[in-house]
Amino acid sequence: MTVTELSNINNIPHLQQRPAMTSLNQNWLICARCGSRQLKQQVQLADGRYYCPNCLLLGRVCSDAYLVSLTEPNKFDVPADLLTWVGQLTPAQQKAAAAIRTYFAQQQDHLLWAVTGAGKTEMLFPGIAWALTQKLRVGIASPRVDVCLELMPRVQAAFANTPIMLLHGRQNEPYRYTQLVLCTTHQLLRFYHAFDVLIIDEVDAFPYAQNPQLAYATQQAVKATGARLFLTATPSPQLLRQVRQKRLALSYLPRRYHGHPLPQPKIRLCLKWRQQLYRQRLPTLLQRLLTNKIAQGQHFLLFIPRIELLAHLAPLLQQQFPDLKFATVHAADPQRLEKVQQMRQQQVSCLVTTTILERGVTFPGIDVIVLGADDAVFSAAALVQMAGRVGRSAARPTGAVDFLCAGLSRSVQQACRQIKQVNRKAGFK
Amino acid sequence: MKCLLCRQNFSQNLTLAELLHWLPLLTDQICPHCQQRLVPITTACPECGRAQTSTERCRDCQRWLQAQPQQQLHNQALFIYNALLQDFFKRYKSLGDYRLRHAFNAPCQRWFAQYSADVYIPLPTDEQSFAQRGFNPVVGLYADCVPLTTCLKKRPQLVKQSHKKRQARLQTPQLFEFVGDPTGLNNKKILLLDDIYTTGRTMRHAQTCLKIAVPNCRLNTFTLAR
Ligand SMILES: [Zn+2]
Ligand SMILES: [Zn+2]
Ligand SMILES: [Zn+2]
Numbered sequence: 001m002t003v004t005e006l007s008n009i010n011n012i013p014h015l016q017q018r019p020a021m022t023s024l025n026q027n028w029l030i031c032a033r034c035g036s037r038q039l040k041q042q043v044q045l046a047d048g049r050y051y052c053p054n055c056l057l058l059g060r061v062c063s064d065a066y067l068v069s070l071t072e073p074n075k076f077d078v079p080a081d082l083l084t085w086v087g088q089l090t091p092a093q094q095k096a097a098a099a100i101r102t103y104f105a106q107q108q109d110h111l112l113w114a115v116t117g118a119g120k121t122e123m124l125f126p127g128i129a130w131a132l133t134q135k136l137r138v139g140i141a142s143p144r145v146d147v148c149l150e151l152m153p154r155v156q157a158a159f160a161n162t163p164i165m166l167l168h169g170r171q172n173e174p175y176r177y178t179q180l181v182l183c184t185t186h187q188l189l190r191f192y193h194a195f196d197v198l199i200i201d202e203v204d205a206f207p208y209a210q211n212p213q214l215a216y217a218t219q220q221a222v223k224a225t226g227a228r229l230f231l232t233a234t235p236s237p238q239l240l241r242q243v244r245q246k247r248l249a250l251s252y253l254p255r256r257y258h259g260h261p262l263p264q265p266k267i268r269l270c271l272k273w274r275q276q277l278y279r280q281r282l283p284t285l286l287q288r289l290l291t292n293k294i295a296q297g298q299h300f301l302l303f304i305p306r307i308e309l310l311a312h313l314a315p316l317l318q319q320q321f322p323d324l325k326f327a328t329v330h331a332a333d334p335q336r337l338e339k340v341q342q343m344r345q346q347q348v349s350c351l352v353t354t355t356i357l358e359r360g361v362t363f364p365g366i367d368v369i370v371l372g373a374d375d376a377v378f379s380a381a382a383l384v385q386m387a388g389r390v391g392r393s394a395a396r397p398t399g400a401v402d403f404l405c406a407g408l409s410r411s412v413q414q415a416c417r418q419i420k421q422v423n424r425k426a427g428f429k
Numbered sequence: 430m431k432c433l434l435c436r437q438n439f440s441q442n443l444t445l446a447e448l449l450h451w452l453p454l455l456t457d458q459i460c461p462h463c464q465q466r467l468v469p470i471t472t473a474c475p476e477c478g479r480a481q482t483s484t485e486r487c488r489d490c491q492r493w494l495q496a497q498p499q500q501q502l503h504n505q506a507l508f509i510y511n512a513l514l515q516d517f518f519k520r521y522k523s524l525g526d527y528r529l530r531h532a533f534n535a536p537c538q539r540w541f542a543q544y545s546a547d548v549y550i551p552l553p554t555d556e557q558s559f560a561q562r563g564f565n566p567v568v569g570l571y572a573d574c575v576p577l578t579t580c581l582k583k584r585p586q587l588v589k590q591s592h593k594k595r596q597a598r599l600q601t602p603q604l605f606e607f608v609g610d611p612t613g614l615n616n617k618k619i620l621l622l623d624d625i626y627t628t629g630r631t632m633r634h635a636q637t638c639l640k641i642a643v644p645n646c647r648l649n650t651f652t653l654a655r
Pocket of ligand 3: 478479487
């Protein structure tokens, strides 16, 4: 917003304003909306102003603009029949849920380390219900759009009488002011000191894993008196450091809700698989695994490290397994959401995908194959997440995870070790 | 180096010739993957530069010819206006990411080096869009490739060009006026520059305006996309 536009609305009460960009020194300036630093010479417009390229998708901010925000009034009508969820929590889940509620009340930041498939979402409901009855404003954010879309119906069902605004980059619904907000972490940049309680799901997920901006986005979206809850199955070293420095409280949930251990990945050496693909041949080991799964009618995810491999792999699959119904998905795929939906509804029995589906998305009773698990794009956290797709449902709490590697990478070793550790902590041998 | 279009890192593949005639601006700003998605125009309509299989005047240009027989264009466009370029222009012009102005420096420079006009005139934007964007997108695209001469001014517009229906665009009154001294342009080889050729109305307006101010000149036009 420009200075003149601002002066016109300046007499609205409770309005806070701050410059959108501030100069740090001769060369650098910082964007107040997204917190990124920009080199002046790279972001100067022809008319001399500066702009922030980092948060451009939210509408460009320039150095002559101001960010305006309303002070959160917390005026909400809380419905009488608030929590409409009727499920049961296991004793372990109940303990975690109680901890969540306590930290919300104490306005403390908190990390909940729960294995994949521990039933994280359900554990949140008592805490959220408590916050809502206190007329607190609650935000649930995830780095991934898929996770938000998956969460929305579950949260809405649990709080059927509470309006929820869902915000992500690909949706055009006009903004409504609601007590409960579900959004991507990117959209958090639209909020300033708005939430009393902010839950960040899959906190270490791509693309925010090593991004200092996640910290900025969550910090400026939550009130100074607010509490943040970070949920993860694979905490980053940075988060664990904050725990050691006592800046974050920690609770731990090593067991899946159905009580079964995490499936241990099988590392299988598959030399020269890439060259074979380029020569239009399916690697023998992969061929054998696929033949078995298809014969058993087993649905599965096939993760691959690079988008360009899709073009080599897809025709081979079609040719070798003409009856296999599969879809290929990558991050920039415009039909991504539809294809995930197809897999969920079992219209296809296999998704061939790059890392993008690794978190939050649940398909009951599937197996997982990671081709090229030793590729540099796969972090240990990503591999743990991919393995964690398996055995999520109580109806089929086990399943096979195969890591196909041309060599052994540190990430593969770390991932396998972490899974073993978590299982041991949960009392499995 | 980071690709300006997809933000992925890539390494330059310079040919030996390029290494020997090292020009800093000829380095590619877009990665090979994005380059592949660009479709260069080879055979085209001689008037508007539209990609087609024949070199005959295309149907749109035939219609123009019937309406205004004295006014013919010679436009050349580098690339087909496909999804990649639509996305590029959305980010560059609508979102206002001024960094992207360098994305096509290398192919434009190569083209200008072969064509070599005496004077390059960018199409102007009106004051309102300039104030909003903070830059003229045409000047941004070509300023690092060739020296630009600014001698056209856009008259204030009520409705934005892109919001108008095609028919409405074809009927708009003269969009430009000539500013400054035209004598220096006499007998020169002039190239008028725009970013995208859509209906041709803008280009034809600019050409008419220039031809009136500078009757003796060789005038051609160039756009990045068609
Ligand atoms: Zn920013
Ligand atoms: Zn690229
Ligand atoms: Zn034509």
